[in-house]
Amino acid sequence: MTVTPPSTTTSISLDTAAIISERSKRTWQRRLAEGGITRLADDARGRSMVCLTDVAALICVPLQGDDVEVLLDADAGSPAAQRDLGQIFSSHEKHEIAVHWLRLAAEQGDADAMQCLGAAHAAGEGVERDENLALIWLAKAAAKGHPIASHQVKGLLP
Structure with missing residues (x-):
């Protein structure tokens, strides 16, 4: 798994991805391990960050x-x-x-x-x-x- 440094990529925490998609954190961790989503550098609070565009289609409500x-x-x-x-x-x-x-x-x-x-x-x-x-x-x-x-x-x- 590669970690992409933060840039202009919009990111959210892995925890938030799990909550707003109604999928478990474990599911998201598996997707990270398989390379199905982009892992970004941890934020200042040490949270695992992922690319919002990788999560967007799975958000359970329209934004x-x-x-x-x-x-x-x-x-x-x-x-x-x-x-x-x-x-x-x-x-x-x-x-x-x-x-x-x-x-x-x-x-x-x-x-x-x-x-x-x-x-x-x-x-x-x-x-x-x-x-x-x-x-x-x-x-x-x-x-x-x-x-x-x-x-x-x-x-x-x-």
Whole structure:
């Protein structure tokens, strides 16, 4: 297996490739070993990077317009992009993937992501229904001044 140095090639992490394609990380590692996809140099965080064009056809939702930039920013760690990517996957009813991205953004303090994650727990979308976790995430969002979350918290309290 050869490692291609970073250049103008657009790359995403191997972990992200697995998540957005609904294929296992092991499957992607096998494709790397077989030379079926291009391995790029690891990023600054030490993550294995692959060429986005090798992954694009296997992404489980259509990405349009600025969605690719959102994907790249989410993979790089932007909470706002992670939230937006979660909403993209949610709109295509890929709730488990949506919850993954929403949780990453919520754990970084994004109030909108906290509200969406709380709503997902309340509805059982992408996760097992859990009113306690729903209340926790909604309360965190409400504490950050999120008006919808504040209203939702009132609806969950006895």
